[in-house]
Amino acid sequence: MRAADVLLEKAPSRRRALSEAAFVFFTVCLPTGGTGAARWVLATMGVALLAWGLALLRPWKAPRAGAWVGVLGLVVALVATGAGAWEASGAEPPRGLSLSMTALCVRAIGMCLLVAGLLWRDGQGPAQVGLVRAGWPRDLLFSVPVLTGTYAAHLAAAVPLGVLAVALKLTDQELLARKEVASALLGTGLGVPAFAALMVVVTGFEELVFRGFLVPRLRVLLPHWPAAVLTAAALFAVGHFYEGTLAVFQTFVLGAWFGFMLLYRGRLLPLVVAHAAFNTVSFALMLLLSESGILDKLPSH
Numbered sequence: 001m002r003a004a005d006v007l008l009e010k011a012p013s014r015r016r017a018l019s020e021a022a023f024v025f026f027t028v029c030l031p032t033g034g035t036g037a038a039r040w041v042l043a044t045m046g047v048a049l050l051a052w053g054l055a056l057l058r059p060w061k062a063p064r065a066g067a068w069v070g071v072l073g074l075v076v077a078l079v080a081t082g083a084g085a086w087e088a089s090g091a092e093p094p095r096g097l098s099l100s101m102t103a104l105c106v107r108a109i110g111m112c113l114l115v116a117g118l119l120w121r122d123g124q125g126p127a128q129v130g131l132v133r134a135g136w137p138r139d140l141l142f143s144v145p146v147l148t149g150t151y152a153a154h155l156a157a158a159v160p161l162g163v164l165a166v167a168l169k170l171t172d173q174e175l176l177a178r179k180e181v182a183s184a185l186l187g188t189g190l191g192v193p194a195f196a197a198l199m200v201v202v203t204g205f206e207e208l209v210f211r212g213f214l215v216p217r218l219r220v221l222l223p224h225w226p227a228a229v230l231t232a233a234a235l236f237a238v239g240h241f242y243e244g245t246l247a248v249f250q251t252f253v254l255g256a257w258f259g260f261m262l263l264y265r266g267r268l269l270p271l272v273v274a275h276a277a278f279n280t281v282s283f284a285l286m287l288l289l290s291e292s293g294i295l296d297k298l299p300s301h
Helices: 003-008 014-028 037-057 066-083 101-121 136-167 171-186 192-221 225-238 245-265 269-292
Strands: none
Touching: 003 192, 003 245, 014 037, 014 066, 014 101, 014 192, 037 066, 037 101, 066 101, 101 192, 136 171, 136 245, 136 269, 171 245, 171 269, 192 225, 192 245, 192 269, 225 245, 245 269
16 A cells, blocks of 8 residues: 555545645635724634634534534634734745744634544544554655755756746836745744744645645545646645745745655655654755845845
C-alpha cells in the first residue's frame, strides 16, 4: 500500500468532499478587514460560513462532543479573523498581514479544531491527515531533506521569476511588496525564538489545512494524486498575493513540493518542521537586512 493511501481511508463522498474543501478554503481566505459597507459584507460572509459549517458538522445529531469541537473551532476562527488588528506602529500593513500575531495564532488553533471536527464527522482520524505518533523521530530526521528540498525549489522558482520580473519591468513593484511584508513582520518586535514558536503554530495550521486536509479531499474529486497536489498548491498560493504577483507562483512551487512530500511519506510532521524552519530562517535574514540598512535602500514608492 502506498504511503498516501491511508489518507483516503473512510474518505467522504464526492459531494461532501467538494463541500468540505470549498468551506474550509473560503473560511481560511475570509478577508480580515474592511471599512463602511465592506464590514457588513464581511459580517454577512461570516454568518454564511457559520451556517455552512453547522450544516456540515450537524452537532445536534452527534452522539459525542466531536462535532461541537469543530463548531467551537469555527467560531474561534471567525472571531479571530474579524477582530484581528496588526500590532505594529507606523504604516498600514499589506492586506494579507492585517491580523495581529495573537489573532493569527488564535485563528490557526480554531481552524485546526474545525478540521478535527470535520474529520470526526466523517469517521476519520489523525492518520487521515498524516498525523501519526509512531515513528515521529524518523519524521523529524526526514524534515532535514524536506527543508533542503524546500530551498532548492525556492531557488529554482526564484531565478526564472526574477528574470521574468526584469523583462516585464516589475522589479521595483515586487521588491516593494516584499519590503512591505518584511517591514510589517519586523514591526511586531518579535525575536527569532518567539517567531519560531509562532511559526510552529501557523505552519502547522497551513500544512494541516492545505496538505493534510485539502489534498485528500481534492483527490476524491480529481482523477489522480498529482492533480490534487497541484490544485491544493494553487489554492495555497492564492492567499499570498500580498507578497507580490510573482511571489504567488513561487508559493505555488513550494506548496507543490510540500504536497508531493506528503504523498511520498504520508506524514505531516516533516512538512510542518521544514515549513516553520524555512519561514524562521527567512525572518532571521530580514532582521539582518534591517540591521545592516539594506532593507531601507529598497524601493519605497
